[in-house]
Amino acid sequence: MTASRAKRSAGLLLYRRTADGLEVLLGHMGGPFFARRDAGAWTVPKxxxxxxxxxxxxxxxxxxxxLGLPPPDGEAMPLGEVRQSNGKIVTVWAVEADLDPATVVPGVFVMEWPxxxxxxxxxxxxxxxxxxxVDRARQIIVTAQAAFLDRLAEHSA
Structure with missing residues (x-):
């Protein structure tokens, strides 16, 4: 697949500073394929x-x-792009913001199942x-997206 034909995704990686260090907001992918998976099943909302x-x-x-919530205001810091193992090119920006995960109303998709x-x-x-x-996120995020965590940590140091 050539870069011009590759599917592209874009997302926002929210982060916040806590007494314990930097935290990021990730989502666990819905649907039956990821229901029982943890490692590799978490993603930047995109x-x-x-x-x-x-x-x-x-x-x-x-x-x-x-997420069913408006994107937060704040400076969008570009974290660049990565190519995932499926060929998709993902571009992400980091935004420092806080939100309560309990307020999320996720979007839905329909698929044939079983x-x-x-x-x-x-x-x-x-x-x-x-x-x-960031350390916990690195253990469970889609492998290619871990680069975004490293780039965020570099910018936030």
């Missing part, structure tokens, strides 16, 4: 966008769609959202 849509606008839109059953079911995009230390 979503796909089409060529021509500015990536930061897409990141803010997707934050709203994924496979080849002819039945469709609705699943949350993210089935839970948590504040995590």
């Amino acid at each position: 979503g796909e966008y089409e060529p021509g849509e500015p990536a930061l606008e897409a990141a803010r839109r997707e934050f709203q769609e994924e 496979p080849r059953s002819g039945r469709t079911q609705e699943f949350p995009e993210l089935d839970r959202v948590e504040w995590l230390s």
Whole structure:
């Protein structure tokens, strides 16, 4: 897959400073494939966008769609992009903000489940959202996205 044809996603990585250090807000991917997984099943809230849509606008839109909350105000610090193992290119900005995960109302997607059953079911995009230390986040985030944690830590030191 060439870079120009690769799917692209954009997202916002919220972070906050606590007495225990830096924390980031990650979401656990919803749906049956990730229900029993922890490692590799957590992600920056993000979503796909089409060529021509500015990536930061897409990141803010997707934050709203994924979490059901308006994206926070504040400076968006670019953390660059990574290519995930599925070929998708993900671009992320960090924003220092705080929110209560209990207020999240996740967006949903529909898929055929069980496979080849002819039945469709609705699943949350993210089935839970948590504040995590950077060290804990690094253990469970989608592998390629760990680079965003390293870049954030460098900028926040």
